[in-house]
Amino acid sequence: MFGWFNITTNGGGIPYLRTTNVTVGTETVDFSLGFRKIQAMGYMTIGIADAIPSGITGTLPVRFTLNGSSRNLTFFDGTNVTAADITATGPITVFYDWYNGTLTLTSLLAGA
Numbered sequence: 704m705f706g707w708f709n710i711t712t713n714g715g716g717i718p719y720l721r722t723t724n725v726t727v728g729t730e731t732v733d734f735s736l737g738f739r740k741i742q743a744m745g746y747m748t749i750g751i752a753d754a755i756p757s758g759i760t761g762t763l764p765v766r767f768t769l770n771g772s773s774r775n776l777t778f779f780d781g782t783n784v785t786a787a788d789i790t791a792t793g794p795i796t797v798f799y800d801w802y803n804g805t806l807t808l809t810s811l812l813a814g815a
Contacts (some may be wrong), residue, residue: 718742719794720769721750727759731787736769743801746809751792761787767806774799774806784808 724735727797732755741747749767752801776784776797788811789795794809 707733708718714798717745718747719750720747722752722767725753727756727763728764730731730764731766731775732789733773734765740772741769741799744799746796746798748794748796751784751789754792755789757784758787763811764790764814765789774804775804776808778808 718739718741720736720739722734723737726733734749734751734753736749757762763786765786765788766773767776768774768802778784795808798807798809799802799805
């Protein structure tokens with residue numbers, strides 16, 4: 704089964720997680736972050752390791768799964784980030800709020 708792993712943080716203590724898989728479904732694009740011990744609320748950097756395959760519908764919402772729980776990635780206004788918004792690999796910054804069930808994008812990839 705899965706184990707709990709410590710995570711890398713930067714000098715300021717912001718967690719850095721790399722995606723371990725990307726799956727394209729008929730309703731969402733899912734990135735897996737595995738099972739990690741992180742705080743229930745705060746900023747984190749996610750390293751998009753695998754590109755979203757080309758030729759998919761750009762309007763599919765992007766979703767991240769962490770510790771078996773999936774959250775749609777949203778902009779500040781609550782609209783979903785879509786496959787068309789994530790066009791490269793590299794780091795993004797998000798704000799995670801387990802209490803309210805939100806994962807909010809705070810920065811886009813430099814090449815996106």
